[in-house]
Amino acid sequence: MKRYSAFAIAREAARHHLGWERAWASPEPKSHYDVVIVGAGGHGLATAYYLGRNFGITNVAVIEKGWLGGGNTGRNTTIIRSNYLQDASAAIYEKARSLYETMSQDLNYNVMFSPRGVMMLAQTQHEVRGYQRTAHANALQGVATEWISPQRVKELLPIIRLDGPRYPVLGALWQARGGTARHDAVAWGYARACSAMGMHIIQQCEVTGIRQSDGHVTGVDTAKGAISCNKLGLVVAGHSGVLADMAGFRLPLESVALQALVSEPIKPIMDVVVMANTVHGYMSQSDKGEMVIGGGADGFNNYTQRGSFHHIEETVRALIETFPMISRLKMLRQWGGIVDMTGDRSPILSKTPLDGCFINCGWGTGGFKAIPGSGWGMAELMAKGHSPLTEAFGLDRFREGRFVDESVAAGVAH
Numbered sequence: 114m115k116r117y118s119a120f121a122i123a124r125e126a127a128r129h130h131l132g133w134e135r136a137w138a139s140p141e142p143k144s145h146y147d148v149v150i151v152g153a154g155g156h157g158l159a160t161a162y163y164l165g166r167n168f169g170i171t172n173v174a175v176i177e178k179g180w181l182g183g184g185n186t187g188r189n190t191t192i193i194r195s196n197y198l199q200d201a202s203a204a205i206y207e208k209a210r211s212l213y214e215t216m217s218q219d220l221n222y223n224v225m226f227s228p229r230g231v232m233m234l235a236q237t238q239h240e241v242r243g244y245q246r247t248a249h250a251n252a253l254q255g256v257a258t259e260w261i262s263p264q265r266v267k268e269l270l271p272i273i274r275l276d277g278p279r280y281p282v283l284g285a286l287w288q289a290r291g292g293t294a295r296h297d298a299v300a301w302g303y304a305r306a307c308s309a310m311g312m313h314i315i316q317q318c319e320v321t322g323i324r325q326s327d328g329h330v331t332g333v334d335t336a337k338g339a340i341s342c343n344k345l346g347l348v349v350a351g352h353s354g355v356l357a358d359m360a361g362f363r364l365p366l367e368s369v370a371l372q373a374l375v376s377e378p379i380k381p382i383m384d385v386v387v388m389a390n391t392v393h394g395y396m397s398q399s400d401k402g403e404m405v406i407g408g409g410a411d412g413f414n415n416y417t418q419r420g421s422f423h424h425i426e427e428t429v430r431a432l433i434e435t436f437p438m439i440s441r442l443k444m445l446r447q448w449g450g451i452v453d454m455t456g457d458r459s460p461i462l463s464k465t466p467l468d469g470c471f472i473n474c475g476w477g478t479g480g481f482k483a484i485p486g487s488g489w490g491m492a493e494l495m496a497k498g499h500s501p502l503t504e505a506f507g508l509d510r511f512r513e514g515r516f517v518d519e520s521v522a523a524g525v526a527h
């Protein structure tokens with residue numbers, strides 16, 4: 114694979130851009146791989162990448178029923194932060210955030226990581242106590258966050274109205290090195306790096322069955338025929354329950370649609386990410402100038418990857434109280450993705466009852482930020498059978514009652 118560089122851009126400009134290679138290959142599947150990963154979203158591709166980079170395992174196929182990055186990875190609002198409450202969560206999300214800092218260099222692909230700062234507004238006394246507690250926990254965990262006053266909020270975000278009619282702004286949890294990244298580029302960068310290591314990314318190839326013998330996984334049935342493997346990783350977000358059913362076990366998950374919308378592009382008005390969880394809304398401004406807006410998940414289980422009118426109304430109505438200027442914006446488009454929610458709002462990175470079959474799911478409304486940390490831990494779990502990053506997130510926690518409760522950090526926020 115030729116490296117991207119300023120020199121390469123100049124060279125290609127001189128020859129009418131005829132020399133660029135395809136970023137990743139589209140091979141036909143082989144009959145056997147050491148590892149098969151189902152799902153070419155960010156988490157599946159990152160798992161494959163770190164299997165190769167950290168453990169030298171490159172006889173790997175990533176099988177995708179649609180196009181890579183076409184699931185939640187290409188549908189999210191790209192917020193990256195690591196200000197969670199529990200130690201296990203802070204560890205994996207901070208690992209991910211720190212990997213985002215150097216991802217463009219590591220992958221030789223510009224993922225446009227923008228550590229512009231993430232602000233979580235406290236608009237009730239309950240939230241004040243919750244976020245101050247998180248700031249203290251983060252200090253102990255070595256995660257750089259701070260509690261800031263309403264005046265500091267206003268300095269960082271001049272468009273805010275501090276004395277909202279229902280919910281005044283009482284302060285915020287601020288993570289200065291949180292931010293955003295270009296979501297498609299994260300998937301594309303990992304895909305290109307995997308392909309360069311000789312891995313196969315097989316798109317338009319739905320997995321329709323999971324083969325097993327004597328309690329051990331032996332392969333998968335796909336739209337392009339049967340493929341055998343020694344180890345299998347299921348990394349399919351909102352469709353985890355469907356794949357688990359094929360493998361013969363059940364997951365403590367619900368699948369629901371989560372929606373977002375963008376406004377028409379306007380001149381720069383804010384350079385931070387802001388989340389208002391009491392009223393259910395959050396917002397950032399894209400590089401194109403659009404206001405990227407999201408709210409809560411649908412209140413009922415479904416598999417519809419699209420938006421709905423009630424969501425626009427509820428989310429925009431909530432945000433207008435604190436950001437009156439958005440009432441004058443036209444909204445351009447909305448969409449939805451299917452997220453998988455666990456009861457404790459923490460992910461599952463785990464061995465499964467089927468030997469050799471591993472699962473990575475349950476990231477719910479907030480897994481984009483976790484992609485590199487999750488891939489790192491999942492690869493270690495699949496290669497070595499255990500990983501300090503994933504230890505707390507096993508399936509057995511639901512049987513043993515060892516929940517990693519992140520309902521405050523992740524219940525509404527992303």
Ligand SMILES: Cc1cc2nc3c(=O)[nH]c(=O)nc-3n(C[C@H](O)[C@H](O)[C@H](O)COP(=O)(O)OP(=O)(O)OC[C@H]3O[C@@H](n4cnc5c(N)ncnc54)[C@H](O)[C@@H]3O)c2cc1C
Pocket residue numbers: 151152153154155156157176177178179180181182183184185186187188189190191192193318319320321348349350351352356371372373407448449450451452474476477478479480481482483527
């Ligand atoms: C509107 C919205 C906003 C969000 N905002 C944020 C945010 O701001 N910050 C944040 O951190 N997170 C956010 N998230 C959550 C985040 O997008 C997800 O947690 C994350 O992208 C999950 O990545 P993934 O790789 O696990 O899943 P996906 O990207 O969904 O990838 C799973 C893939 O599996 C494939 N697949 C499914 N079934 C099969 C099969 N049978 N065979 C083969 N392939 C299959 C799918 O086609 C899909 O491509 C948001 C999500 C949504 C929907």
